[in-house]
Amino acid sequence: MNEAFIAGRALVSALGPDLGSAMTALAAGAAPRSITLSDGSAWPCYTIDDDEADWVSRSRRLIQRAVAEAGALDRRGALFVASSSLDIGLLETTHDFVRDHHEFAETVAGWLGWQGPVYTVSTACTSGLNALLSARTLVRHGVVPEALVLGLELRNTLTLGGFAGMQLLSPTGALPYGLGRNGLVLGEAVAALHVSAQPSRWRIAGGANVVDGRDPAGSIESAVIDMCHQALADSGLTASDISLVKPQAAGGAASDATEARALRQVFDPLPPLVSFKAAIGHTLGASGIAELALLTACLECGAWPRADHAQDPALQAPLANVPPSHARHVLASILGFGGGHTAVVLEDMRA
Structure with missing residues (x-):
């Protein structure tokens, strides 16, 4: 294969x-x-x-x-x-x-x-x-x-x-x-x-799509957890292998809290987090591709989005102000209407 x-x-x-x-x-x-x-x-x-x-x-x-x-x-x-x-x-x-x-x-x-x-x-x-x-x-x-x-x-x-x-x-x-x-x-x-199929820097290691429509316009905590576990299993990794997470982090009062709680249950300790939605907005169906393009380019050149707004301490999930010094495996997720919870894991072959 x-x-x-x-x-x-x-x-x-x-x-x-x-x-x-x-x-x-x-x-x-x-x-x-x-x-x-x-x-x-x-x-x-x-x-x-x-x-x-x-x-x-x-x-x-x-x-x-x-x-x-x-x-x-x-x-x-x-x-x-x-x-x-x-x-x-x-x-x-x-x-x-x-x-x-x-x-x-x-x-x-x-x-x-x-x-x-x-x-x-x-x-x-x-x-x-x-x-x-x-x-x-x-x-x-x-x-x-x-x-x-x-x-x-x-x-x-x-x-x-x-x-x-x-x-x-x-x-x-x-x-x-x-x-x-x-x-x-x-x-x-x-x-x-x-x-x-030709080798290059970023390997698509795995991913998962979990659909749970109990809240058609929001995310479900258990579905976020299942999404992460399934994506890790598909990639042959454990939570401790992930060096950086790009969550949905869209700015919704309830949805951000639900996602942060789920991530804290998957990752202990929580790896650095990054969000691009304060820079380009939520680009909906394009967001997964747009944000992966930004994420991989940032990790290569050291550019990083500003996270200068006050973080909510209740979430216990602060966004990183600088890129991690070493990020071999990164998990990126998007949550969507209809109960879609999707994640992709990338591996930096040069890290």
């Missing part, structure tokens, strides 16, 4: 047009824009700095830019399009809502000249990590020699309005694991991970 590695990566986000720009801007962070909805309410949102009005032209350019940054690709491999909103931004303007769910992925494949199999993964916020685990499976079993996983969360107002209607958004700013946290701040991102 093959191993699966991250051969290339890319990110277009509020931090800049590429991953290099993101590393430069990360310490200072990006400022969210204020988006006004039709009911007159205004919400902060981390958007990509590209104001072209035409949704299709803008999206095509951003996706092609990210794919180019991810490196040379065999377009006969597998393409995974992971998103919670897909092309809803376009449908808002055309009002053509009678479309096949997979049509946007096929459109993206056409923009890229893709010749291999194309998959849509839309499991809410866990879309990106679930797509990555599926790509790993295909590569490990030799179905394809490589795959491209695209995490896409593109401009639209339906998503923002939906979260606002559920009273899940912060009117002020994202405070992951913070004192006085009061909700999420959403973000826009186009991210890419190139998965290959």
Whole structure:
């Protein structure tokens, strides 16, 4: 059986047009824009700095830019399009809502000249990590020699309005694991991970997806625990092998507390924690891919997101201000609507 590695990566986000720009801007962070909805309410949102009005032209350019940054690709491999909103931004303007769910992925494949199999993964916020685990499976079993996983969360107002209607958004700013946290701040991102059987620095060691829908809009403590244990078992590791955890840490009052309690039961002591949502927002279906691109780049170059907001001492889970000096194995998780709890474990082959 093959191993699966991250051969290339890319990110277009509020931090800049590429991953290099993101590393430069990360310490200072990006400022969210204020988006006004039709009911007159205004919400902060981390958007990509590209104001072209035409949704299709803008999206095509951003996706092609990210794919180019991810490196040379065999377009006969597998393409995974992971998103919670897909092309809803376009449908808002055309009002053509009678479309096949997979049509946007096929459109993206056409923009890229893709010749291999194309998959849509839309499991809410866990879309990106679930797509990555599926790509790993295909590569490990030799179905394809490589795959491209695209995490896409593109401009639209339906998503923002939906979260606002559920009273899940912060009117002020994202405070992951913070004192006085009061909700999420959403973000826009186009991210890419190139998965290959050819050895490179980051090996996808394992992962797990646990679905527990008892709280459709929140996380379940026992499911977070099971997710971690299953991901560790799939990777052949124990909790003590993990040097760094990137949790969901979205800034919700209850969800952050639930997650922190679960992590403390899995890890004793708790390894360093890092969150990127105060830098790029919660990019929903793209978040797993966007945050893994940031995480691996940070560990390579030493850049690190600011964690200068006051941490909530009740959580007993402070975010690290600096990267760990040694991080052989890292666990990254995303929790999503519908009861999705997904984690991926990476191994730094150079650590």
